[in-house]
Amino acid sequence: MHVIGFYANGIIDTRVAALLQRGLRSQGGPDIMNMSWGPLPASLRLVEDLTESTVRMDWQSSIQAAAQGSTPARDRALLVWAVGNSNGQDCASFPHVRCEGGKTVASSPNELAGAMAHIPELRSHSVAVVATDRDGEISGISHRCGIAAKWCIAAPGEDMLVAYWGPGGTSGTEPGHRGYLSDGTLTGTSFAAPVVSGGLAVVMHYFRGQLGNPEVLARVLKTADVTPDRVAAGEQCPLHLDTDGDRSDCELSSTHGRGLMNLDAATRPVGTLRTGVRGGMASLDGTVMRTPAAWGGVSGWMGGAEIAAFDSLNAPFWVPLESRLVRGAGAGVPIPSFEDEARGRDDLAWRGLAWTPPGALPRIRPVRLAYTADADGDVSAAGLSLDSRGGAWQTGLVFEQGGILGEQGEGAFAGEAVHGLAFGTFRKSFPLRGGEDGVPGALRLVFSSTLAGGRLEGANGMLRDARGLYSQHRVALDHTQGEALTRVSLEQPLRAEGGSLSFRRPVGRTRDGEWIYDTHKVGLRPQARALTLGLHHERPLGQGRIALGFNHTVDAGHVPGEEETSIGARYRRRF
Numbered sequence: 001m002h003v004i005g006f007y008a009n010g011i012i013d014t015r016v017a018a019l020l021q022r023g024l025r026s027q028g029g030p031d032i033m034n035m036s037w038g039p040l041p042a043s044l045r046l047v048e049d050l051t052e053s054t055v056r057m058d059w060q061s062s063i064q065a066a067a068q069g070s071t072p073a074r075d076r077a078l079l080v081w082a083v084g085n086s087n088g089q090d091c092a093s094f095p096h097v098r099c100e101g102g103k104t105v106a107s108s109p110n111e112l113a114g115a116m117a118h119i120p121e122l123r124s125h126s127v128a129v130v131a132t133d134r135d136g137e138i139s140g141i142s143h144r145c146g147i148a149a150k151w152c153i154a155a156p157g158e159d160m161l162v163a164y165w166g167p168g169g170t171s172g173t174e175p176g177h178r179g180y181l182s183d184g185t186l187t188g189t190s191f192a193a194p195v196v197s198g199g200l201a202v203v204m205h206y207f208r209g210q211l212g213n214p215e216v217l218a219r220v221l222k223t224a225d226v227t228p229d230r231v232a233a234g235e236q237c238p239l240h241l242d243t244d245g246d247r248s249d250c251e252l253s254s255t256h257g258r259g260l261m262n263l264d265a266a267t268r269p270v271g272t273l274r275t276g277v278r279g280g281m282a283s284l285d286g287t288v289m290r291t292p293a294a295w296g297g298v299s300g301w302m303g304g305a306e307i308a309a310f311d312s313l314n315a316p317f318w319v320p321l322e323s324r325l326v327r328g329a330g331a332g333v334p335i336p337s338f339e340d341e342a343r344g345r346d347d348l349a350w351r352g353l354a355w356t357p358p359g360a361l362p363r364i365r366p367v368r369l370a371y372t373a374d375a376d377g378d379v380s381a382a383g384l385s386l387d388s389r390g391g392a393w394q395t396g397l398v399f400e401q402g403g404i405l406g407e408q409g410e411g412a413f414a415g416e417a418v419h420g421l422a423f424g425t426f427r428k429s430f431p432l433r434g435g436e437d438g439v440p441g442a443l444r445l446v447f448s449s450t451l452a453g454g455r456l457e458g459a460n461g462m463l464r465d466a467r468g469l470y471s472q473h474r475v476a477l478d479h480t481q482g483e484a485l486t487r488v489s490l491e492q493p494l495r496a497e498g499g500s501l502s503f504r505r506p507v508g509r510t511r512d513g514e515w516i517y518d519t520h521k522v523g524l525r526p527q528a529r530a531l532t533l534g535l536h537h538e539r540p541l542g543q544g545r546i547a548l549g550f551n552h553t554v555d556a557g558h559v560p561g562e563e564e565t566s567i568g569a570r571y572r573r574r575f
Contacts (some may be wrong), residue, residue: 016037017061017062017064020033029071030077032077033080037081046111048107048108048114048147056118059111063119068125073124074214078213078214078216081114081193082189082190082193083128083144083189084189086110087142088103089103090102106142109130109148114152124214125213125214127220128152128257129152129154129157129196130144130153131157132155133159134158136225139188142192146240149257150252152257153196153258154255155199157192161186162186199220200216200217209511220266222313224262227253228250228253272285277517284411287412289410289463290328291325292405292406292407293494295496296525298501301523304320305321305503306505307462366386366387368386379401383399392428394425395424396422404454405494409461413462415460417461418457419454426448443478444480446477447474448473449473449474450472453468454499463501465500467499469499470496476488483539484537484539486536489533489534491534492531493553493558496526501522502519503521503522528559528560530555532551533552534552535549535550547571
């Protein structure tokens with residue numbers, strides 16, 4: 001950005017216009033122009049004592065230059081005006097300022113600095129600056145905001161520490177001296193105005209130059225700390241201090257205008273932050289995606305990818321994409337597993353119907369239609385599976401509404417997308433001793449392997465595409481003694497072996513206010529492979545069955561170094 005400043009004495013309209021035009025042309029055009037114009041009687045009149053026609057007559061050329069009519073609104077330089085230092089002075093020295101008790105009362109900016117009170121074409125990009133002391137109170141010599149309050153702000157301007165470079169030495173004329181000037185006399189709006197100019201530059205930089213210049217000014221004015229004037233009983237707020245149309249109280253201050261500049265507030269969100277894509281906007285706080293455990297630590301692979309969220313003033317704030325991703329528990333993997341129902345060990349998460357075809361289809365044993373429901377009882381997934389008559393193969397399809405592998409996105413990640421998963425499972429049992437189940441001391445080695453492929457279709461949220469290839473494997477040693485079963489197993493939980501995610505995300509905005517979107521793609525394959533060692537025992541108890549289990553997982557969730565241990569018990573009885 002480009003900031004320039006003017007401090008000039010003996011000003012007249014043509015001189016001001018020439019300086020403005022020169023500044024606006026310099027280095028391709030500045031973003032901010034800081035201006036402090038020295039005293040000439042014609043410029044000391046209070047703007048509140050004048051009319052629009054008078055101001056236009058006095059400053060016709062200057063107004064035309066300051067309006068920057070040929071420049072796009074977003075790029076117009078912000079004009080920062082020092083309001084003047086004629087308050088509380090000897091009336092004889094300032095005949096054009098109102099006088100009370102021998103002292104001047106500068107209740108509004110001078111004619112030029114407050115011109116926006118009468119000249120509409122200056123309002124979007126002009127601000128008058130009053131000076132305050134260390135306590136934030138208006139400085140004694142500073143003009144007040146007065147009728148220009150809507151376009152006026154306060155900043156420190158009393159007893160200022162000011163950098164200096166120029167003549168010095170014993171004669172006061174030797175060049176090259178530099179340092180700081182602070183002898184207690186450096187007070188005035190000429191020092192307050194640069195504070196505001198610097199603040200505007202900070203806000204421009206903070207939002208990465210994506211706000212139009214008038215938006216930067218509007219934000220600084222809106223977020224200033226103001227103590228509004230009080231309205232006496234039975235009276236109304238003056239129009240120049242009212243912004244909401246309800247004149248029973250004021251929103252602005254006659255001395256501080258919009259208030260004391262507050263850069264902390266200006267660089268914080270105003271209102272609720274919202275993010276997403278067209279048709280899928282949501283609050284940033286409510287935008288979270290729970291990623292399936294099969295994806296491992298995918299949130300750590302996002303690199304420097306960001307999401308832009310926008311406040312009520314359409315200003316962008318950036319957060320890491322990975323901060324919106326939370327690893328799910330992995331308990332809702334939607335591949336149905338149907339074991340020996342006679343033993344009551346079918347998958348508790350799935351319910352449905354089974355149908356055994358007639359002899360015309362000898363190779364197919366049961367055809368199953370199943371579903372699972374969420375916490376509210378709504379169907380979240382439905383599936384179809386076919387078992388071979390020998391029981392070695394199980395194939396099927398699973399469709400999830402608004403979720404992937406049992407996990408879901410919320411806020412801007414939510415949508416009506418359907419995740420389809422095709423799977424195939426192979427099981428093989430090898431008798432080691434005893435042959436059939438139920439034979440005392442029967443010992444079997446059981447192996448199972450599942451391969452699956454999934455894809456997200458119809459996504460309209462920030463997650464636009466998800467394609468994965470998955471595997472799950474288990475080897476177990478089963479020992480049966482009557483109706484009791486003891487199992488030692490080693491299992492690799494469902495894991496992505498390939499695939500990718502694509503996020504359509506807002507990354508910022510143009511200076512015209514249009515959001516900018518980008519697509520970020522990341523691979524799914526985790527950096528580790530989880531392995532779970534399990535010990536399981538179950539036996540009849542009363543009219544049901546009791547089961548005890550212990551599991552220990554290394555690289556849990558397919559995240560390197562993570563470990564999990566669980567111990568559980570379950571009692572089940574059918575009625």
